[in-house]
Amino acid sequence: MKLATGGTGKAAMGFILLLALLDAVSMGLIYPILPQLVIDLSGGDTPHASRIFGLLAAAWAVMNFVAAPILGTLSDRFGRRPVILISAFGLAIDLVIMALAQNLAWLFIGRLLSGVTAASYATISAYLADVTPPEQRARRFGLLSGIFGIGLILGPAAGGLLAEISLRAPFWVAAVLTAFGWLYGLLVLPESLPAERRARLSWHAANPVKSFGVLTRYEGLSGLSAMAMLVQLAAQAVNTLFMLYTAHRYGWTPVQVGLLLMVYSAGTIVMVAALSPFLVSRFRERKVVLGGLLCLVVGFLGLAVAPTGFWFAAACAVICLGNVATPPLQALLTHKVGADEQGRLQGALSALMALTGMVGPILFTQIFAWSISGNAVPAMSGIALAVGAFMAALAWLLALKVARSPKAEKMPSAEDAAATAAGMMPS
Incomplete structure (x- = not known):
């Protein structure tokens, strides 16, 4: 054919x-x-x-x-x-x-x-x-x-x-x-790409490490990138341990986990695609980023200490609210480079987020495995999630220094916000 x-x-x-x-x-x-x-x-x-x-x-x-x-x-x-x-x-x-x-x-x-x-x-x-x-x-x-x-x-x-x-x-x-x-x-x-528009094969362009160069060329971009990395690394605590932790601590079944994840995912999309742009129009990027990160800190701590499944779900709602920080943080990042380097910036950020996916799962599962070994008390199993809260707190402290609302910042569109939300969801 x-x-x-x-x-x-x-x-x-x-x-x-x-x-x-x-x-x-x-x-x-x-x-x-x-x-x-x-x-x-x-x-x-x-x-x-x-x-x-x-x-x-x-x-x-x-x-x-x-x-x-x-x-x-x-x-x-x-x-x-x-x-x-x-x-x-x-x-x-x-x-x-x-x-x-x-x-x-x-x-x-x-x-x-x-x-x-x-x-x-x-x-x-x-x-x-x-x-x-x-x-x-x-x-x-x-x-x-x-x-x-x-x-x-x-x-x-x-x-x-x-x-x-x-x-x-x-x-x-x-x-x-x-x-x-x-x-x-x-x-x-x-096929969507005609032969006359195809590029030569360049393995240099396929090197993910070289993409990081753009993050160090502009003032303030490295600090904002470090913030984004800390937030994503903290999210890995939940993404990696969600099923393991809830099954061990509360005896949840896959059905219960799946239903909560469905609600959480839907709520996150609403937060980043609807509520976040509204809040930025009222309070500007810096305040929304700081407020959202503070919610993430509280939410992660709530997950770590929640005595029952009900309070764990309540902490998830707080984290969901904290995700309003993601689109304005994305907007602050894009403001740092010109239109001709937006693609390079997004590629570098994607590679940076992938690195958190390499480090985070090993780090948090090792902590979790240690916390439930031997005769450890149930409350100790939340230590890994508490470490995630600590990383979110570091991101909040860094935001105090590097997050500055530009005079005329364009918020990401709803589709950008939804894509960003997808990236924050469990994978």
């Missing part, structure tokens, strides 16, 4: 939105049950399983960090279609591997492959830019981010419910959905 290039039809747009939805749902489906699967494959030893889960999360982040610029470079040279389709096929295979995994080694292989395939989101975004006129890009990127957010809301709840059937069921359902998306794309997705 010969497919035309430069496709802007409804079928191509529909596939891109469908693939974004399936990617998000697939991530959400397995999130509530992956820690329990690790515990089962570790013989029921929760401290040991916690350390293994941290290594799994870090391995995923390492592959994502390395693969994202490589896939972007390959898509510039060979086109978006083959990269997107190979990634979708790889994700389906990855989910089957994890569904069949009978030991931790195979689970590691699945997570490594998942880290590579998850890096295709940047290629999806590039495809969307290729087929969309400049005046329509804001609307379509907003739609893409909204679809992705919906997947992150629905996935955890569905994964928790499917886990009642079997811990493997969410993997099989996610694999079937992803395979359907790949087959649909194989039949209808045209």
Whole structure:
């Protein structure tokens, strides 16, 4: 079947939105049950399983960090279609591997492959830019981010419910959905990048480490970047330990975790896409950043000391409110560079956030495993979350010095805010 290039039809747009939805749902489906699967494959030893889960999360982040610029470079040279389709096929295979995994080694292989395939989101975004006129890009990127957010809301709840059937069921359902998306794309997705617009293959451009240079070239940018890194590192405490901690401390099931994550994800999108812009219009960026970070500190401390599941959920609500700091922090970062370097800035920030995904899971799972080993009292299990609160507090103190509202700052659009919210959600 010969497919035309430069496709802007409804079928191509529909596939891109469908693939974004399936990617998000697939991530959400397995999130509530992956820690329990690790515990089962570790013989029921929760401290040991916690350390293994941290290594799994870090391995995923390492592959994502390395693969994202490589896939972007390959898509510039060979086109978006083959990269997107190979990634979708790889994700389906990855989910089957994890569904069949009978030991931790195979689970590691699945997570490594998942880290590579998850890096295709940047290629999806590039495809969307290729087929969309400049005046329509804001609307379509907003739609893409909204679809992705919906997947992150629905996935955890569905994964928790499917886990009642079997811990493997969410993997099989996610694999079937992803395979359907790949087959649909194989039949209808045209190439969006004509041959005459393709770049030469440059491995220099695929080096994620070199992207950090932009963060040190402008006054104040390194301080704001350090703030963003501390906030994301603190968030890793919750992202990594959510299921492990609630199962150990409160005896929660995947269904309970999935429902809370669904509510939390929906609330976060509302905070960053609606409430945050309103607050900035009233109080400016600096005050909203400081107020939001203070809520994060209180929320993380609340998670660490919550005696019951009810108070844990209440602390999650405080953290959700604290996420109003994310869009104005993003706006302050973008104000530091010119229009010709916004792409480099976002690439550097993405790489920086990926680094927190390598360090955070290992750090927090090691602390958690230590805190529940031996005859430790239940209250000690919250120490890792308290460390997350400490990091958020450091970010707040740094914000006192480096966060300054410019005279005329443009807030990120709703689609930027929704995309940022997606990045803060558990992965």
